């Protein structure tokens with residue numbers, strides 16, 4: 001079976017808002033291995049979804065199919081054409097100034113103005129002329145966010161964009177992503193290993209295991225969310241259970257900082 005990727009056509013969905021993303025029976029195989037197995041998924045316009053799962057369960061594979069970087073092996077994908085991806089590494093071109101990195105692939109006459117505006121939104125207006133090598137890790141990721149933003153995406157795909165950052169920078173990036181999402185309201189799929197990050201940011205958390213979703217959890221906690229909210233802690237416990245990490249969570253009670261378990265899942269500080 002071949003995969004059908006078709007562009008999203010709003011006029012086909014008159015009665016209720018069409019989903020930003022729709023997957024029906026999507027498969028991905030590498031050789032004889034099935035990595036994504038008959039997956040169904042809908043993401044509503046403006047919905048913030050986090051995707052958790054053990055290392056190697058297929059999160060990036062799914063994201064790359066949604067980004068159009070890899071074809072599905074079968075099933076139907078419907079995604080908006082206006083989409084952008086931010087990866088764990090910033091992927092800036094070192095020989096292009098910051099603003100030129102942001103406008104890469106943008107061919108409109110006002111590309112520079114839009115780049116400057118996007119850089120201002122991520123707090124880097126004054127670094128527009130800088131070379132990427134002069135940026136800190138957090139600044140480079142903010143440029144990567146500006147580069148996504150300038151495309152005015154209906155779907156923003158984030159593949160562990162904060163994983164390589166220090167804890168303080170990561171917290172700042174959470175606030176930034178939250179405010180950019182509130183201002184622009186793209187649908188977001190955030191791939192993360194960080195259960196607390198997912199709980200802080202997402203409307204909904206999916207857990208992938210063996211190529212299938214084993215949990216689809218709506219998060220209704222009002223924002224801003226912190227780990228001292230009882231519901232936050234209850235959901236964390238439930239998510240860690242789905243991830244097979246309940247014992248790790250209990251064992252982490254005395255931990256004072258983030259740590260990573262053998263499955264590659266980052267467990268947040270201050271378990272209770």
Ligand SMILES: Nc1ncnc2c1ncn2[C@@H]1O[C@H](COP(=O)(O)OP(=O)(O)OP(=O)(O)O)[C@@H](O)[C@H]1O
Pocket residue numbers: 030035053054055056057058059060061062264
């Ligand atoms: N191009 C490829 N060819 C063959 N196998 C691949 C390819 N890309 C990914 N895989 C395999 O597919 C599986 C899922 O990989 P993927 O990167 O999607 O996992 P992940 O859940 O994102 O992992 P992590 O959390 O460690 O980043 C892995 O076993 C990986 O080795």
